[in-house]
Amino acid sequence: MVWVNAVVQGLMLGGLYALFACGLSLMFGVMRTVNLAHGDLSVVAAYGSLALVDSLGWSPFLTLLIVIPGMAIVGLVLQRLVLDRALGISALAPLLATFGLSIALQNLLLQIDSPDSRILPIGSFGIGSWKISGQLSIGWFPLLTLGVAIVVLLGIELFLQRARLGHAMRATRDDPATAQLMGIDSRKIYALAAMLALATVGIAGVFLGMRTTFTPTSGSSYLIFAFEAVVIGGIGSVRGTLAGGIVLGVAQTVGAQINAADPILIGHLVFLTVLVVRPRGLFRSSVLA
Amino acid sequence: MSAHAAATPDPAGAPAGSGSGPRVRRSARFGWISFVIFAVVVALMALVPVTESVGNINNLTQLLILIVMGVTWNLLAGYAGLVSIGLQAFIGLGGYILLDLADNNAVQPFVALALTALLCGVVALVSSFVVFRLRGGYFAIGTWVVAEVFSLITQQINSLGGGSGTSLDALSYLEPITRLKDVYWAALICAVITLVGVYWLLRSRTGLALTATRDDEDGARSLGVRSTLTRRIAYTVAGIGCGAAGGLLLMSNLDIVPSSAYSVNLSAYMIFIVLIGGLGTIEGPVIGAVVFWYIQLEFASDGAYYLIALGALAVLMTLVLPGGIAGLIRRVTHVDPFPVGYTLASEEPTSGGAEGP
Amino acid sequence: MSSLEVESIDVHYGDFQALWSVDVAVETGGTLAIIGANGAGKSTLLGAIAGSRRLSSGSIRFDGRDISDLPAHARVALGITLVPEGRRLFPSLTVEENLTIGAFRRRKGPWSLNRVYELLPIVANLRQRHANQLSGGEQQAVAIGRALMNNPRLLLLDELSLGLAPVIVQSLYAVLPEVSAEETTVLLVEQDVGQAIAAADRVQCLLEGRVTLEGDANDLDRDSIRAAYFGI
Numbered sequence: 107m108v109w110v111n112a113v114v115q116g117l118m119l120g121g122l123y124a125l126f127a128c129g130l131s132l133m134f135g136v137m138r139t140v141n142l143a144h145g146d147l148s149v150v151a152a153y154g155s156l157a158l159v160d161s162l163g164w165s166p167f168l169t170l171l172i173v174i175p176g177m178a179i180v181g182l183v184l185q186r187l188v189l190d191r192a193l194g195i196s197a198l199a200p201l202l203a204t205f206g207l208s209i210a211l212q213n214l215l216l217q218i219d220s221p222d223s224r225i226l227p228i229g230s231f232g233i234g235s236w237k238i239s240g241q242l243s244i245g246w247f248p249l250l251t252l253g254v255a256i257v258v259l260l261g262i263e264l265f266l267q268r269a270r271l272g273h274a275m276r277a278t279r280d281d282p283a284t285a286q287l288m289g290i291d292s293r294k295i296y297a298l299a300a301m302l303a304l305a306t307v308g309i310a311g312v313f314l315g316m317r318t319t320f321t322p323t324s325g326s327s328y329l330i331f332a333f334e335a336v337v338i339g340g341i342g343s344v345r346g347t348l349a350g351g352i353v354l355g356v357a358q359t360v361g362a363q364i365n366a367a368d369p370i371l372i373g374h375l376v377f378l379t380v381l382v383v384r385p386r387g388l389f390r391s392s393v394l395a
Numbered sequence: 396m397s398a399h400a401a402a403t404p405d406p407a408g409a410p411a412g413s414g415s416g417p418r419v420r421r422s423a424r425f426g427w428i429s430f431v432i433f434a435v436v437v438a439l440m441a442l443v444p445v446t447e448s449v450g451n452i453n454n455l456t457q458l459l460i461l462i463v464m465g466v467t468w469n470l471l472a473g474y475a476g477l478v479s480i481g482l483q484a485f486i487g488l489g490g491y492i493l494l495d496l497a498d499n500n501a502v503q504p505f506v507a508l509a510l511t512a513l514l515c516g517v518v519a520l521v522s523s524f525v526v527f528r529l530r531g532g533y534f535a536i537g538t539w540v541v542a543e544v545f546s547l548i549t550q551q552i553n554s555l556g557g558g559s560g561t562s563l564d565a566l567s568y569l570e571p572i573t574r575l576k577d578v579y580w581a582a583l584i585c586a587v588i589t590l591v592g593v594y595w596l597l598r599s600r601t602g603l604a605l606t607a608t609r610d611d612e613d614g615a616r617s618l619g620v621r622s623t624l625t626r627r628i629a630y631t632v633a634g635i636g637c638g639a640a641g642g643l644l645l646m647s648n649l650d651i652v653p654s655s656a657y658s659v660n661l662s663a664y665m666i667f668i669v670l671i672g673g674l675g676t677i678e679g680p681v682i683g684a685v686v687f688w689y690i691q692l693e694f695a696s697d698g699a700y701y702l703i704a705l706g707a708l709a710v711l712m713t714l715v716l717p718g719g720i721a722g723l724i725r726r727v728t729h730v731d732p733f734p735v736g737y738t739l740a741s742e743e744p745t746s747g748g749a750e751g752p
Numbered sequence: 753m754s755s756l757e758v759e760s761i762d763v764h765y766g767d768f769q770a771l772w773s774v775d776v777a778v779e780t781g782g783t784l785a786i787i788g789a790n791g792a793g794k795s796t797l798l799g800a801i802a803g804s805r806r807l808s809s810g811s812i813r814f815d816g817r818d819i820s821d822l823p824a825h826a827r828v829a830l831g832i833t834l835v836p837e838g839r840r841l842f843p844s845l846t847v848e849e850n851l852t853i854g855a856f857r858r859r860k861g862p863w864s865l866n867r868v869y870e871l872l873p874i875v876a877n878l879r880q881r882h883a884n885q886l887s888g889g890e891q892q893a894v895a896i897g898r899a900l901m902n903n904p905r906l907l908l909l910d911e912l913s914l915g916l917a918p919v920i921v922q923s924l925y926a927v928l929p930e931v932s933a934e935e936t937t938v939l940l941v942e943q944d945v946g947q948a949i950a951a952a953d954r955v956q957c958l959l960e961g962r963v964t965l966e967g968d969a970n971d972l973d974r975d976s977i978r979a980a981y982f983g984i
Binding site: 134139140142188191192195198202206208209210211212213216217329336367368370371374378381382385 | 478532541659702708
Binding site for chain 1: 802823825828833840843844849852857898902
């Protein structure tokens with residue numbers, strides 16, 4: 107039963123990782139670039155939420171109403187000021203620029219706040235759970251996180267498959283020059299993708315902050331987890347990203363049962379194994395392939 | 396890049412534009428001047444321990460290590476088109492291999508340094524088979540995961556001090572002042588080998604294959620260039636360079652902790668050095684290392700502000716001055732001090748007919 | 753009144769000049785064929801009109817409006833649609849999604865999914881297939897359908913026949929009269945001179961980026977075409 111519990115907890119932890127991963131996956135899927143400040147921006151969102159909680163006395167859930175559109179605007183600014191220019195310089199430039207941004211953001215947060223760890227308070231909901239047996243219980247909050255991850259990821263997939271702008275996004279991804287010849291302004295599509303991606307980064311950051319403590323430098327590990335989820339699931343597949351997040355989550359929680367000292371290491375090793383054995387990912391589909 | 400510098404007629408051949416067809420040449424008239432300057436600087440640097448104070452020697456050792464790191468990172472990003480944020484894997488590994496060889500296996504420390512560099516090259520070669528399955532930004536993060544794995548594994552090894560770190564004892568047979576000087580000379584030798592080695596590599600067939608792959612991988616492959624193999628060579632060389640840098644860092648600082656030996660900040664430093672100096676130039680990372688070293692000496696005590704400024708500077712340099720200081724100098728003076736590419740010495744008049752892409 | 757007026761445009765690729773003071777004029781509803789050897793600048797001319805190539809000098813007017821500085825996507829909104837060389841379908845989209853992308857600007861007009869399926873029955877049978885699973889002829893038919901979905905007033909066709917069997921080429925050109933019947937101006941580029949002359953009412957020949965011949969499709973004789981085509 108201990109093992110069943112580990113798997114169930116991993117499943118729900120995976121929801122958080124999938125939430126982190128979908129923005130990374132979307133940006134790569136549409137713009138073919140990786141935002142190395144991805145994790146740090148989610149931590150910025152968590153601090154933003156904390157500031158609203160502290161100053162207005164809001165519940166962290168309520169702050170999502172401001173954090174999500176706020177982060178979408180950050181995405182627009184990031185696209186217009188940094189990525190747009192960088193993409194025009196070289197394929198390496200967006201990586202270098204966003205890495206510089208990552209270092210600057212981490213230290214800016216250190217300067218504004220402190221290295222102390224913070225948490226977004228959600229009261230008894232955070233510890234409430236549904237006890238199935240002595241050793242197996244399902245926490246309300248982790249379950250909600252998994253549910254939100256599923257809704258967000260399926261929503262993005264539905265958007266890409268059904269919506270007019272979703273089609274335009276896939277067309278731009280396939281061939282930006284020809285997409286222009288269909289009347290699609292690729293700059294607007296990129297801006298939209300960045301806004302959507304950063305909106306999900308905002309959700310991920312707030313849920314991270316409600317689940318566990320964070321510091322100004324927490325972003326790095328979540329960038330890595332998001333990336334591992336994307337690769338395990340299969341680059342470019344939205345559904346795969348959800349599955350990849352879950353595999354990583356389960357690997358970490360089951361890993362903790364095997365070697366309590368280092369669950370993260372077990373997660374990394376599972377990732378590297380997938381990379382060697384199935385470099386195209388476990389659940390490759392063709393939505394954004 | 397610098398057509399003007401190369402436009403002088405080839406002394407050995409027919410004058411330019413004589414109608415004998417396009418001719419290709421490589422060294423520009425400034426090539427040998429650069430080498431004289433390089434030799435003089437190295438000679439002066441070698442004499443530093445005779446005159447300078449102890450504190451300065453240690454600072455200059457740090458500068459030389461930064462040069463090794465910058466040149467190495469630039470080989471990957473500037474010439475092989477591979478941005479990595481995980482080369483700290485080999486810097487940390489270099490420190491710990493040296494520690495194990497010298498302290499636990501009684502290998503002479505300076506011999507151990509050479510062995511360390513080579514072993515790190517082997518590990519880089521092996522790990523390339525994993526990380527080369529990823530491209531672009533995902534390659535960058537993939538190498539970082541490898542560094543994290545090395546760090547987490549190192550933390551589990553008690554004989555290397557585990558997570559709380561340890562010190563190098565093997566150099567205690569030397570007087571502190573002698574040790575500083577010897578480590579300085581070792582760092583100078585490493586820096587010279589790295590610079591000359593990378594320059595030589597880039598002027599070889601491998602270097603040509605590397606830049607061809609960077610500029611157009613499919614095109615290069617279609618001409619028979621073994622793209623993956625050449626990238627693997629570059630990655631292995633990067634492993635050797637970073638291994639040496641890691642070993643030198645340990646010999647210079649004497650203390651080692653996994654969290655800083657494998658810190659992603661080391662990648663940040665390499666990126667700053669190369670961005671400030673000039674991506675894809677030989678002299679760029681040297682200039683960048685000097686600038687970064689100076690900034691670090693002056694402002695590192697300002698903590699977070701200093702890193703905020705560096706991060707912002709990296710963004711700005713990427714967007715506004717992608718060629719860095721070296722690129723700026725080249726643009727103003729039209730001089731390529733260390734030409735590694737080929738330039739057209741004379742050009743046949745192009746006839747119309749070829750339609751663009 | 754002329755629908756399209758290209759006035760003495762120059763286009764460069766770096767140092768190489770691809771077009772030298774080229775003039776083109778097409779009447780509304782007319783069909784002009786641009787012929788010329790490989791590398792004569794035909795595709796460059798279409799790219800310049802569609803907005804994917806920048807002009808070094810000269811101007812392009814469409815229905816009296818100067819469009820020289822409009823980006824490609826804005827020209828699509830005016831009804832200028834290019835069927836690019838090599839088809840360039842979106843491989844990860846299905847055929848029907850490729851067609852709906854053609855209607856991205858939601859221009860009003862006679863063409864709709866159903867009408868395109870009527871005009872090109874082979875496309876109707878492929879709706880759910882992915883674009884990268886189609887033969888060259890099928891791809892070209894989808895590319896034409898995709899362009900019609902924009903309800904074009906100026907349709908630019910780049911090397912429709914490239915790499916296709918003559919029977920298929922004929923069936924593709926057979927749809928042009930119905931397109932022209934909707935008051936759509938057609939500008940087509942062809943290496944296959946016979947095909948081009950059969951489909952067009954006017955013909956212009958390019959040689960090394962310059963116009964060397966211009967005339968009614970019915971009036972041109974083989975010798976003058978050969979002279980203009982090869983420059984001899």
